Structures are given as structure tokens and as C-alpha cells.
Amino acid sequence: CEDCGKSLIGECKLHGPLIRAKDRVIPSRARLTLPHYLTLRVLELRAGNQQILGVFAKKVIQKRTQFGPYVGQLSTKLTCYDESRLVLQVLKDGGKYFLDTPNEDCGNWMMFVRLARNQEEQTLVAYQHCGEVYFTTVKPIEPHTELKVWYAADYAKFMEASAVFIKEESDVSPLPPVTKEPVDPWICSSCGSTFATFALLESHQCIHKDRV
Numbered sequence: 001c002e003d004c005g006k007s008l009i010g011e012c013k014l015h016g017p018l019i020r021a022k023d024r025v026i027p028s029r030a031r032l033t034l035p036h037y038l039t040l041r042v043l044e045l046r047a048g049n050q051q052i053l054g055v056f057a058k059k060v061i062q063k064r065t066q067f068g069p070y071v072g073q074l075s076t077k078l079t080c081y082d083e084s085r086l087v088l089q090v091l092k093d094g095g096k097y098f099l100d101t102p103n104e105d106c107g108n109w110m111m112f113v114r115l116a117r118n119q120e121e122q123t124l125v126a127y128q129h130c131g132e133v134y135f136t137t138v139k140p141i142e143p144h145t146e147l148k149v150w151y152a153a154d155y156a157k158f159m160e161a162s163a164v165f166i167k168e169e170s171d172v173s174p175l176p177p178v179t180k181e182p183v184d185p186w187i188c189s190s191c192g193s194t195f196a197t198f199a200l201l202e203s204h205q206c207i208h209k210d211r212v
Contacts, residue, residue, distance in 0.1 A: 028104030030111055033071075037061065038147070040112060052084065053112045054146045061141040067124075068134035071108040072099030084114045086126060086149055088133050089159060099133060110135060116148035124149035128158065 001012040011017040034040065037059045044052035070088060074097040078087065088099040101107035113135065116122035124135040126149050135149055151161055187193070 030101075030104040030107050030109055033108040035067075035109070038109070040109075041146075054114055055109065055112050056146050057141045057143055059143055061137055063137050063140050065137045066134055067110060067136070069132035070099055070110045070126075070134070071106075072101045072111070073106050074098070075100040085111070086113075086115050086151070087159070088126065090128055090131050090133060091158075092131050113147050113149050116150045121146075121148050122150050123147050125152045126150065127152040127155045 001008055001015055003015045004012060006012070031040065034055075037057065039056050039058050040053050041056050042051050043054045046052065072088070074090070074092060076095075076097060077100075078098045079100055080102045081087070089096055090099060091097075101111040104111070113124065116124075123137060123139060123141050123145065124147055125138050126133060126135055128134075135147075141147065151159055156162060
């Protein structure tokens with residue numbers, strides 16, 4: 001302690017603890033690579049403060065805009081699997097390797113892009129070119145829209161995945177809701193009370209009869 005000139009184990013009982021100043025948190029490599037017209041949003045917070053993130057557009061992104069290449073570690077085994085993200089593989093030197101991203105310092109922002117569940121919400125297509133994986137927009141992306149990706153047809157064959165979506169919704173159109181016409185209330189002639197049905201009015205009128 002510089003105030004009392006003593007070397008202590010722990011805090012000084014006379015002058016109290018030191019004021020601790022924390023270092024500034026440095027964003028991960030993946031977050032630093034995010035283009036200026038894209039932003040990350042927390043969509044869900046799971047156990048252990050695990051954040052489920054999505055990539056959203058901050059301005060209009062034109063159709064046929066290419067992103068990439070996807071950055072990841074080449075691995076024969078996928079160590080980090082997330083059901084909301086695409087599994088990606090590439091062909092290198094005659095071998096098939098996973099693009100693994102066990103943490104945010106091993107990849108770029110493309111690791112945050114979630115997979116599309118149907119054709120309506122798909123905004124990106126993933127494909128392989130010269131041993132790298134790229135994402136390209138398949139339609140204009142409006143501001144505040146999440147970027148979601150699925151495999152291109154040829155890449156889907158390479159990944160042994162479906163190139164088409166299976167609609168989650170049923171093909172059977174739901175029946176339109178039945179609209180009920182307004183019904184005039186039943187009014188008691190003795191006290192003016194209103195009732196939705198004649199049976200309720202009749203039961204109520206028995207009270208008046210009993211009182212008489």
C-alpha cells in the first residue's frame with residue numbers, strides 16, 4: 001500500500017481495496033470483418049450467456065452481390081456444430097475438408113449467417129469456387145432484413161444435401177374464420193338488464209316472479 005508503505009497480502013485494512021481498471025474488450029476477428037452496411041443482432045440468449053446472432057442489412061444490398069470467401073479451419077472432423085448454421089466443406093488437393101469455426105477468432109463474419117428454412121426467407125446462396133466458399137445474394141435485400149443462406153444446386157450435390165426446400169407449412173389452406181353476426185341482446189322489461197340469450201333472460205325473470 002503506497003499510503004501506509006506496507007507490503008500486504010490482499011487489500012489494506014486501513015485504506016481499503018484498490019480501484020481496478022479493466023482493459024477494453026477487443027472484438028473478435030469475425031466481428032471485425034463485418035462490412036459497414038451489415039450489423040449483428042442478438043436473437044436469443046441461451047444457457048451460459050450463449051448468444052444466438054443473426055446478420056442484418058443496414059441498407060439495400062443489390063442482387064448478385066458476392067461475399068467471401070468464407071474463413072474457417074480445414075478439418076477432417078467438424079468440432080463445432082450449430083443446427084442454425086450451414087455445414088460447409090471444400091475440395092482441396094483431392095480431399096474433402098470441413099470449414100470449421102470453433103471460435104470467433106478462427107473465422108470471419110460469414111460464420112454468423114443462419115441457414116434459410118424456406119425459399120421465401122432465403123437471401124443468399126452458398127457455392128464453392130476454386131476451393132473456397134462464397135455467398136451471393138439471390139435477390140435485393142432490404143434494410144433490417146436478415147441474411148439467410150442455403151446451398152446452390154451443384155454445391156448441394158457435393159454436400160449431399162437437398163437443393164430444394166421442403167415447405168414447413170401444410171399445403172392445405174386453412175378455412176377462413178367464421179364471422180359471427182352481431183345479435184341483439186335480450187332486455188328484461190322489469191329492470192332493463194340485458195342478456196345474450198333468451199334462456200338467461202327467462203332465468204332472470206324468475207327472480208322477479210319470486211320477489212312478487
